[in-house]
Amino acid sequence: MAISQQLKEKIDRLRPNFPTTQALVIPMLHEVQHETGMVSEDSMREIAVFLQLPLMKIREVATFYTMFNKKAVGQVHYQLCSNIGCWLNGSDKLMHHMEQRLKINAGQSSTDGKYTLSEVECLGACGSAPVLQVNEDYYENVDLPMLDELMQSFSSKINAGEKYIGRETYNPEVWP
Amino acid sequence: MMGEKILTKYIAEQNCQTIDFYLAHDGYKALRKALSITPDAVIEEVKKSNLRGRGGAGFPTGMKWSFMPKNPVDADGRPRPKYLVCNADEGEPGTFKDRLIMTKNPHALIEGMVIAAHAVGAVRGYIYIRGEFFKEARLLQRAIDDARGQGYLGKNILGSNLHFDLFVYRGAGAYICGEESALLNSLEGKRGEPRLKPPFPAQVGAFGMPTCVNNVETFAVIPYIIEHGGPKFAAMGTEKSGGLRLFCVSGQVERPGIYELSMRTTLRELIDIAGGVRNGKKLKAVIPGGASAPMLTAEEIDVPLCFDAMMKAQTMAGSGGAIVMSEDVCIVEATSILLRFYEHESCGQCSQCREGSHWLARMFARIEAGKGTHDDLITIERICANMAGQTICAFADAVTGPALSAVRKFRSEFEDHIRQRRCPQKAMLRAPATDSVRGQTHV
Numbered sequence: 075m076a077i078s079q080q081l082k083e084k085i086d087r088l089r090p091n092f093p094t095t096q097a098l099v100i101p102m103l104h105e106v107q108h109e110t111g112m113v114s115e116d117s118m119r120e121i122a123v124f125l126q127l128p129l130m131k132i133r134e135v136a137t138f139y140t141m142f143n144k145k146a147v148g149q150v151h152y153q154l155c156s157n158i159g160c161w162l163n164g165s166d167k168l169m170h171h172m173e174q175r176l177k178i179n180a181g182q183s184s185t186d187g188k189y190t191l192s193e194v195e196c197l198g199a200c201g202s203a204p205v206l207q208v209n210e211d212y213y214e215n216v217d218l219p220m221l222d223e224l225m226q227s228f229s230s231k232i233n234a235g236e237k238y239i240g241r242e243t244y245n246p247e248v249w250p
Numbered sequence: 251m252m253g254e255k256i257l258t259k260y261i262a263e264q265n266c267q268t269i270d271f272y273l274a275h276d277g278y279k280a281l282r283k284a285l286s287i288t289p290d291a292v293i294e295e296v297k298k299s300n301l302r303g304r305g306g307a308g309f310p311t312g313m314k315w316s317f318m319p320k321n322p323v324d325a326d327g328r329p330r331p332k333y334l335v336c337n338a339d340e341g342e343p344g345t346f347k348d349r350l351i352m353t354k355n356p357h358a359l360i361e362g363m364v365i366a367a368h369a370v371g372a373v374r375g376y377i378y379i380r381g382e383f384f385k386e387a388r389l390l391q392r393a394i395d396d397a398r399g400q401g402y403l404g405k406n407i408l409g410s411n412l413h414f415d416l417f418v419y420r421g422a423g424a425y426i427c428g429e430e431s432a433l434l435n436s437l438e439g440k441r442g443e444p445r446l447k448p449p450f451p452a453q454v455g456a457f458g459m460p461t462c463v464n465n466v467e468t469f470a471v472i473p474y475i476i477e478h479g480g481p482k483f484a485a486m487g488t489e490k491s492g493g494l495r496l497f498c499v500s501g502q503v504e505r506p507g508i509y510e511l512s513m514r515t516t517l518r519e520l521i522d523i524a525g526g527v528r529n530g531k532k533l534k535a536v537i538p539g540g541a542s543a544p545m546l547t548a549e550e551i552d553v554p555l556c557f558d559a560m561m562k563a564q565t566m567a568g569s570g571g572a573i574v575m576s577e578d579v580c581i582v583e584a585t586s587i588l589l590r591f592y593e594h595e596s597c598g599q600c601s602q603c604r605e606g607s608h609w610l611a612r613m614f615a616r617i618e619a620g621k622g623t624h625d626d627l628i629t630i631e632r633i634c635a636n637m638a639g640q641t642i643c644a645f646a647d648a649v650t651g652p653a654l655s656a657v658r659k660f661r662s663e664f665e666d667h668i669r670q671r672r673c674p675q676k677a678m679l680r681a682p683a684t685d686s687v688r689g690q691t692h693v
Contacts, residue, residue, distance in 0.1 A: 101419070200340055200571070
């Protein structure tokens, strides 16, 4: 079972908000990814059964939108914007630095499953470029010293087994 | 006029995003006023304000609202519900204003949407927010819950017979969903592919029902217009583009950020207000209205940022995001980066756009790498002619904006790349900048 009962109940509570069941596909894919870190083929099948929709209606959506991870990603997913605003402020140097430090290229995950490094397009925060998204959180005006500090802190968080890595606003202690 | 602010008046203050703060600063007062007048009177006021859509197209908002059918019924004579959709899928490179509204002034957006619901007769609203905005979506949800808790959303709003509720819907990383019909498909749980128009959303929108789609900023200024009257808002701008606007400045300026200014402001003034080009460098180019707007050279920036003046300058005011590039930037590389983005984001529905954006991206990368030919410059023009205006949505036009303006206005840079078989700018960075190298760069 890839999808928890709790998640299904959460989706059931959303039903009255929309006139069709199909509108729940994207919210449900989001919830599945939030829970399991990715959207697997198995979970797509389960969503199809749960929403009583053809599997293709789930799969075509999951593959259209770049945010849905069809492959497993690391515990810490670094997503550095490489679009014009960030590039004009040196994002290429940051990417190079991250690749060296993590010993992987953009688009790859480390073999220990801890890190994934991605180059992403505009994150909508060009005024505070360069922007780095780590899991769900934004880090803005990133420079090399800040990047080193961030990467160090995420490494310690993984080692300490922290629960809300890169999900500050989801942490009930920060956001009751 | 410079000092006057509508949306950013209180953003520096603590807790400005809370409903208590908003209420203490005349929040939801405009809603009371709107509910005391007829829907038509509300639309009339918005028309008088000369408010034009802040998402990019600049369509007059009042007119858009008046396109919504009055009492739509289906083939069996049953009433069709009307929907309101807020486009918060902010992703146009260079644009980051809606995020500020949603985090610092979310109740202006909510109040604006409730007023709009009264005006067009909508029963339900959706805020389609880009998926990467996790925190912003949570803040917005909290604001909606607070508004509902105090009776500004839900049944019989403020004792009137208006029933309206609002839901947050998160996108999942697709630039094209900022196009309104792609957004509606996405809201229905489908791939975000733009629809053929007509029918327009006012007839067949979300879930097949009449729908009015507006940008975050457009909704958020509505309370001001209702409270202070359309003419006051209109007077803040130009003859045909009313009001102040949130202008985003990014790239190589001293103080990048969001500036709320009159639509009369010129691009040169905006760059000066943002502190000018960083480190005293010279200006080379500006993309004035988000990445899709054709570039302007340093000589072309004495133009007001209103929709009509920008169109006259053969570019567009777009989403109000100016991306500033200094003399150090290689235009070929900058355009190449933009085209890589468009190649990635083309939804693939129309072949001209799918193939054209891919081809252009490859060609620009090739020229940047010093492997281009003079024939490539002709091919670029030809591809663009086959893309613009030939597709279901305006995305293909958006691709040709930066591509054509770069090739036409900075032709010598392209020719230098081709002739020297390398990027002169990069070569200059590697070698000490001697006069001879400089001479080659600016033939």
